[in-house]
Amino acid sequence: MDxxxxxxxxxxxxxxxxMCMSMCMETMMSCAKMDCxxxxxxxxxxxxxxxxKMTMGMMMRGSSMCEKMCMMCAEMCMxxxxxCMTANSVEIMARxxxxxKRCAxxxxxxxxxxxxx
Numbered sequence: 001m002d003x004x005x006x007x008x009x010x011x012x013x014x015x016x017x018x019m020c021m022s023m024c025m026e027t028m029m030s031c032a033k034m035d036c037x038x039x040x041x042x043x044x045x046x047x048x049x050x051x052x053k054m055t056m057g058m059m060m061r062g063s064s065m066c067e068k069m070c071m072m073c074a075e076m077c078m079x080x081x082x083x084c085m086t087a088n089s090v091e092i093m094a095r096x097x098x099x100x101k102r103c104a105x106x107x108x109x110x111x112x113x114x115x116x117x
Contacts, residue, residue: 006113013070013110014056020077020103021052027084027096036090041083045096048080052103059110070111077104 028045031037037045055073058066077100084097 009106009110009113010059013106014059016099016103016106017052017056017059017073020099021049021056023096023099024049024052024080027092030092031090034090036087041087044080044083048076048100051076055107067111067114070107070114074104074107074111077101077107 024045028037028042028049031041051073055066055069058069063069081097081100081104084093084100087093
């Protein structure tokens with residue numbers, strides 16, 4: 001990653017990835033307890049959490065693949081957001097959708113910033 005990338009954008013993106021990872025895991029555990037989650041939902045939440053964790057780690061290490069990973073993470077987060085919105089009658093799913101959207105926006109901003117650098 002080019003260090004011309006704005007550190008505030010990177011820090012915000014890492015924070016959002018960490019919060020999204022936690023929110024997806026919390027949602028998965030809560031919905032499992034309430035028995036309101038399909039296997040596909042569980043897989044999507046787990047995949048999103050793992051993608052956020054990997055993206056955060058790559059940013060911390062200054063990986064040269066960070067830009068591409070941020071784009072993939074944004075795509076994963078938007079897919080998870082869409083899935084959560086279909087079940088937004090469950091309050092935690094609505095909160096998870098919001099966090100996934102926020103993370104996707106941060107990852108897109110980070111990828112664009114690094115592309116321009």
